[in-house]
Amino acid sequence: MTTGGGSIEIIYRIIDEENVTHAVFLPYLLHDAMRAKENSITIPACLKCIITFVERVPSKLLDFAVKTFQYLIIMYGTSETGTACGNIISFDTHYDPSSAQMMKCFPGYEIKITGSNDRVVTRGKEGHIQIRSFNVMVGYYMNPEATKEVKSENGWIKTGDNGVMNDEGLIQITGRVKNIISKGTTKICPKAIEDILLNHPKVDEVAVIGVPDPRLFQDICACVVPKSETQPSSKELEEFIVKGIIDERLSPKYYIFMRSFPRQGTGKIDKNKLTEKAMDILGLH
Structure with missing residues (x-):
């Protein structure tokens, strides 16, 4: 069943009434579940396993999910490819935050990481994720040009995501x-900065985007939803993030505080609309 946009309290009530043991939570629902736990809202005892489909789970959400439920299953794929890889994480067994999001390619799928020249990069180097399988799309309906942009003649699909493959062939989405x-x-990569800022006690949500810069082409803007009306200052966040990064070039130039973020139908943050909104606020058009 789907939730129809219901609150986490309603979702928990249905899970409890129906004795649901496994549930698919997209990242925004994981976020709501984490906030609910902080507010002492009881998690249904029957709920043992959370399944999430995501490019990358923020470390704070990952830690919450693994320590709260018996199992967390992370899977990755696209509409064009289907679900191509995944990982089962259990806090009771071998939970290692540094490797928890390394996923194994599923049977029937091939995954490669390529550079800008479309050649496979060396293991451990970041590149573009491409997927091939009997299960990938034939093409976009009545749109051969769009199909040609993402699907090669020998069946490889360009996912539009970046990732890394280690020596064991495990994949991490970046x-x-x-x-x-x-x-x-x-x-x-915005995710690296977002992961740091999400650990600030006054930050509820964060989305890092690129905004125009006349000299550097782009600079970094951190959009922040505070946990309460008492929001952190930009200086406070600057000092916090400097402690968590190695390269000072990763420190945002701008901080914008918002009540909420624009979202897509799936609940994901709509970074295109967010960038437009940020540019309006900063006067960068």
Whole structure:
């Protein structure tokens, strides 16, 4: 069943009434569940396993889910490819936060990581994720040009996501290609900055985006939803993030505080609309 946009309290009530043991929670529902626990809302005892489909689970949400439920299953795929890889995480067995999001390719699928020249990169190097399987799409309906852009003649689908493959062939998603920030000659993955800021006690949600810069092409903007009316100052966040990063070039130039973020139908943050909103606020059009 689907929730129809119901609150976490309603979802928990249905789970309890129907004795649900396994549930699919997209990241925004994991976030709501974490906040509910902080507010002492009881989690149904029957709920043992959470399944989530995501590019990358923020470390704070990952830690909450693994320590709250018996199992967390992370899976990755696209509409064009189906679910291609995944990982089962249990806090009771071998939970290692550093490797928890490394996923194994499912039978019947092939995954490769390529560079800008479309050639496979060396293991451990970040690149573009491509997937091939008998299960991938034939093509976009009545749109051969769009199909040609993402599907090669030998069946490889360009997912639009970046990732890394280790020596054992496990895959970790690092972010969307289109969300990568180009600051001068530096390519910056927003997720790394978001993970740090999410650990600030006054931050509820954060989305890091690239905004126009006349000299560097883009600079970093952190959009923040505070936990309460008492929001952190920009200086407070600057000092906090400097402690968590190695490279000072990853420190945001702008901080914008919002009550909520625009979202897609799936609940994911709509970064295109968010970027437009941020540019309006900053006067960068």
